[in-house]
Amino acid sequence: MELNLEELKELISIVNQTDITELNLEFGDRRLNIRKSEKSAVPLSQVISVIPAEPSIPITTPSPPQAPPTNKNLVDISSPMVGTFYRSPKPDEPAFVNKGDLVKKGQPVCIIEAMKLMNEIEADMDGRIAEILIDNSQPVGYGQVLMQIDPTVK
Numbered sequence: 001m002e003l004n005l006e007e008l009k010e011l012i013s014i015v016n017q018t019d020i021t022e023l024n025l026e027f028g029d030r031r032l033n034i035r036k037s038e039k040s041a042v043p044l045s046q047v048i049s050v051i052p053a054e055p056s057i058p059i060t061t062p063s064p065p066q067a068p069p070t071n072k073n074l075v076d077i078s079s080p081m082v083g084t085f086y087r088s089p090k091p092d093e094p095a096f097v098n099k100g101d102l103v104k105k106g107q108p109v110c111i112i113e114a115m116k117l118m119n120e121i122e123a124d125m126d127g128r129i130a131e132i133l134i135d136n137s138q139p140v141g142y143g144q145v146l147m148q149i150d151p152t153v154k
Contacts, residue, residue: 074130074148077121079140083114087136095136101129103149110146121146128153 015023015034025032079085087095087110097109103123112119127149134146 073152074150075125075127076145077109077123077147077149079112079142079144079146080121081112081114081119082142083112083119083140085134085136085138085140085146086111086113086118087132089118097129097132097147099129099132102154103127103129112140123149125149125151126154127151 011023012034016036020036022033022035087097089096089111096111097103097107103109103126105123105125107123108120109123109129110121112121129147130150131148132146133148134140134144140146
């Protein structure tokens with residue numbers, strides 16, 4: 001049995017409207033796992049993965065766009081891939097950046113873990129970190145805005 005995109009969206013919607021926190025289904029050699037975030041700050045659609053018996057093939061949809069702050073000078077730092085957002089290089093180390101920090105072009109600002117590989121995300125320009133929009137250890141989608149830089153403050 002295969003689920004098309006509309007059926008998958010309907011299943012997610014049904015699970016989202018209940019107290020169910022995790023749903024596991026098996027279709028022959030494929031498994032479907034839908035899990036709600038404990039904080040419920042992340043849309044359920046971000047933590048979906050369809051896993052065949054052989055290699056893993058994650059399917060994640062980006063979260064709905066968040067309302068940007070009113071400052072129109074802010075520049076987005078977006079995720080170049082699907083993965084997990086980390087603010088620091090290791091759990092016991094300080095964050096790469098915090099809100100209000102000055103950054104230089106090329107300076108690492110976070111890590112996105114994708115398929116067990118840690119990918120440093122760097123600032124595209126000099127400026128001040130105006131907003132950090134994702135909580136540590138949360139899943140992110142391709143193109144999702146992670147943080148914003150105010151390039152007018154250097």
